[in-house]
Amino acid sequence: MLKGKSIILGITGGxxxxxxxxxxxKLVQAGAKVNVIMTESATKFITPLTLQTLSRNPVYIDTFDERDPAVVSHIDLADHADLIVIAPATANAIAKLAGGHADDMLSTTLLAAACPILIAPAMNVHMYEHPAVVSNLELLASRGVMFVEPGTGQLACGYVAKGRLAEPEEIAAAIESWFARSGTLAGKRVLVTAGGTMERLDPVRYLTNDSSGKMGFAIAEAALLMGAEVTLVAGRTAVPPPAGVELVRVESAQQMLDAVTGVYDKMDIVVKAAAVADYRRAAGVSDHKLKKSGERLTLELERTTDVLETLGKRKNHQFLVGFAAETEQVERYAMDKLRRKHCDLIVANDVSIEGAGFNGDTNIVQVYGEEGLVEALPLLSKREVANRLLELIADRLPRSGGKEA
Structure with missing residues (x-):
């Protein structure tokens, strides 16, 4: 997978x-061409000569150390890279990338790069959990930056906690995995729905649910990284959407239905991860704020149109994936939903289990097909769940029962 690939390896000062x-x-042995960029701080921990010997290429440190008058080094490196890997990535390096700073060779090259970026953070656990670092990581993730999460172990400061750099074997495996799937969905058009819908009662109140949009956003990001053209229809969400997708914002279940049916015919894959409201106020949205009157308020609700069922009935060549958030009898309800709504796969989870509910960064899911359980995924980050789901979909595309678009 790495033979002939051009990889920039950024090493920062930890x-x-x-x-x-x-x-x-490991990357060189796998056949990659590796250009190493070190920060000045990194040279205090390991010598450039070591990396030069291992990479068999000059090591870049100083932005102004231009060796070839025919090119500007940081632009030339960025233009020819298939992937940039920062390992280890310190809190300072992460902050620079998030803020768009360009005050050394690595940060300048990163700002000029159009290729994907993979970051392997490493720092003290309190630094890793600091709100500023968390915010920077979330911002980078929203721009499509990929991560190899740090492990838990003995840190240099003496703590035994999360913050230890992932092992080189793990990072190399993540790199190979990305190259393996990066073109898997090339030429495919993918529609993803995410977040929760809002059914307004009046100008200031509405009915909604706890969906944050994180799972749907992770799926859209994974599809984009696998080479697909992605349309993301998003309702109420708690995090920024990934960059690079065609974003359509909606509010109500009806608006989501209109948005997805408007583009459905030209899609190859549809993943409906949004939590759509089942009911809305029967009398419609009040023009004015509903005033208090008495000790009780009775609302009459009516069913909204079932978006997934509608898509299932209209399906011709699309590979359709639905989600089922349950609190009991997960398999029974998932298989029933798959058959009633003509889905190719159903991703089900028990939201009452810690780590599998709304708003979190992790999930525990079971994927069902017409034959029953396809795969049960343990507690994983939502990005990992999204990657595995897209791999399952890609493997099943020829068996989706319809023509290729």
Whole structure:
């Protein structure tokens, strides 16, 4: 997978910089062309000579150390890279990338890069959990940056906690995995719905649910990284959407129905991860704020149109995936939903289990097809769940029962 690929390896100034040497060696042995960029701080932990010897290429440190008058180094490196990997990535390096700073060779190259970026953070656990770092990581993720999460272990500061750089083997595997799936959905058009819908009662009140949009956003991001053309229809969400998708914002169930049916015929894959309201106020939305009157308020609700069922009935060549958030009898309800709504796959989870509910960054899911359980995924980040789901979909596309678009 790595043979002939051009990879920039950025090494920043943390004690884990020594692992960058092992990662560099593994990438070169796998056939990649590796150009190493070190920050000045990184050279305090490991010598440029070591990385030069392992990469068999000059190591870049100083933005102004231009060696070839025919090119500007940081632009030339960025233009020819298939992937940029930062390992280890310190809190400072992450902040620079999030803020768009360009005050050294690595940050300048990153700002000029159009290729995907993979970051492997490494730092003290309190630094990793600091709100500023968390915010920077979320911002980068919303722009499509990929991550290899740090592990839990002995840190240089003496703590045993999360923040330890992933092992070189893990990072190399993540790189190979990305190259393996990066073109899997090339030429495919993917529609993803995300977030919760809002059914207004009056100008200031509405009915909604706890969906944050994180799962749907992760699926849209994964599809984009696999080469698909992605349309994302999003309702009420708690996080920024991924960059690079065609974003359509909606509010109500009816608006979501209109948005997805308007583009459905030209889609190859549809993943309906949104939590759509089942009911709305029967009398419609009041023009004015509903005033208090008495101790009780009775609302009459009516059913909204079932978006997934509508798509299932209209399906011709599309591969249709639905979600089922349950609190009991997960398999029974998931299989019933799959058959009634003519889905190719149903992704089900028990939202009463810790780590599998709304708003979190993790999920625990079971994927069902017409034959029953396809795969049960343990507690994983929503990005990992999204990647695995898209891989399952890609594997089943020829068996979707229809023509290719």
């Amino acid at each position: 004690i884990a910089a020594y692992k960058g040497a092992a990662l560099c060696s």
